[in-house]
Amino acid sequence: MTTAFEKLQQALRRLPGVGYRSSERIALHLLIGKPDQLKELVEALGEASRSIQRCSRCGNMSEETLCAVCSDPKRDHRSVCVVENVPDLVAIERSGSWRAGYHVLHGKLSPMHGVGPDDLNFSGLLARVGSGEVAEIVLALPNDVEGEATCHYLLEHLPAGHKVRVTRIGFGIPSGGGVLFADSVTLKSALEGRRTFS
Numbered sequence: 001m002t003t004a005f006e007k008l009q010q011a012l013r014r015l016p017g018v019g020y021r022s023s024e025r026i027a028l029h030l031l032i033g034k035p036d037q038l039k040e041l042v043e044a045l046g047e048a049s050r051s052i053q054r055c056s057r058c059g060n061m062s063e064e065t066l067c068a069v070c071s072d073p074k075r076d077h078r079s080v081c082v083v084e085n086v087p088d089l090v091a092i093e094r095s096g097s098w099r100a101g102y103h104v105l106h107g108k109l110s111p112m113h114g115v116g117p118d119d120l121n122f123s124g125l126l127a128r129v130g131s132g133e134v135a136e137i138v139l140a141l142p143n144d145v146e147g148e149a150t151c152h153y154l155l156e157h158l159p160a161g162h163k164v165r166v167t168r169i170g171f172g173i174p175s176g177g178g179v180l181f182a183d184s185v186t187l188k189s190a191l192e193g194r195r196t197f198s
Helices: 004-013 020-033 035-051 086-095 122-130 145-156 184-192
Strands: 076-083 100-104 136-139 165-168
Touching: 004 020, 020 035, 076 086, 076 122, 086 100, 086 184, 100 122, 122 145, 136 145
Parallel strands: 076 100, 076 136, 136 165
Antiparallel strands: none
16 A cells, blocks of 8 residues: 555656656655645646636746736737747747747647647637738747747648748757757757758
């Protein structure tokens, strides 16, 4: 029979970057070393779970209908940077190299892992293009097979007659690499070096 401590360890191990030793150390710290922090953590997780949702426009995390990026009138919302996940958006924001809009797909096409077009946030982006609110799409998806397939799928399914410039981030992101692990200078170079995608 699994003990409560083991269940906590198993739950912690499911988090990215947390292995067996780390999960044990975190569990012991919260239960024995700093039990007051455990209550605070549980309350913060509960509040975040109740309050945070997906932005209705771009798919970013938000406590309102629109996220802070989409509701910012100083941004150029006619240019949209398409990213795989929210951490990619956060990485680009941290670089300070993009002052326009975003669209989060929440994954990339991967038939081997059972991820198809209906599992991703394509419909929202295609609707934005169809409404005429988007003039440029910057594809900031990983430089791997699934990322390329996702880019091509999106290009093939843009509404007929659209007048949208589609570019792909350029040099700086290594083959097989992603936005999340690139430093600010690399991201800035990649965005400035974007090229027309076809």
